[in-house]
Amino acid sequence: MLNEKTNKSCCEGNIESFLKTGNTLCPICKTSGIKVKNITVKHLVINTFEEQVGDTDYYICTNGECDVVYYNNQTNVVFSKNQIKVPIWFKKGADPKYACYCSKVTEEQVINAVVKNGANDLDEVLKLTGAMSNPQCQKNNPLGKCCHKIIQDAINKGLSIRNNI
Numbered sequence: 001m002l003n004e005k006t007n008k009s010c011c012e013g014n015i016e017s018f019l020k021t022g023n024t025l026c027p028i029c030k031t032s033g034i035k036v037k038n039i040t041v042k043h044l045v046i047n048t049f050e051e052q053v054g055d056t057d058y059y060i061c062t063n064g065e066c067d068v069v070y071y072n073n074q075t076n077v078v079f080s081k082n083q084i085k086v087p088i089w090f091k092k093g094a095d096p097k098y099a100c101y102c103s104k105v106t107e108e109q110v111i112n113a114v115v116k117n118g119a120n121d122l123d124e125v126l127k128l129t130g131a132m133s134n135p136q137c138q139k140n141n142p143l144g145k146c147c148h149k150i151i152q153d154a155i156n157k158g159l160s161i162r163n164n165i
């Protein structure tokens with residue numbers, strides 16, 4: 001009796017998590033992705049491919065080495081780096097590497113603000129670089145999320161460079 005119960009809940013759990021991960025893995029590299037809203041994908045694919053986007057949400061491949069950007073495993077639609085209007089900052093060879101997609105401020109500009117201009121935190125960096133002055137992250141950021149976290153990562157990089165000079 002006890003065994004039966006244990007086995008059953010165990011199997012159900014497995015199937016559920018299997019289906020969940022199965023749907024979110026990149027079809028090429030099998031890395032798990034992050035969900036991205038349809039409006040973001042539609043706005044960022046090159047106009048020629050906009051029709052192929054359809055009305056579904058997508059996942060973004062988080063593997064920097066993989067050329068796949070957006071994918072939907074139910075509709076089997078895949079968009080790779082060369083079909084996206086902007087370089088994806090965490091993908092290999094991204095140039096320029098944007099920290100803020102809305103105001104087109106690069107990671108380098110944020111790092112310079114910290115290392116050369118002495119900015120210490122997000123507020124000071126925003127003032128110096130003009131980052132996040134026109135926030136439209138849902139449309140401009142490849143994850144459809146606020147750029148704030150990428151900028152903070154770039155600030156941290158700048159701070160560690162400054163501390164090591």
Ligand SMILES: [Zn+2]
Pocket residue numbers: 026027028029030031061062063066067068
């Ligand atoms: Zn991938």
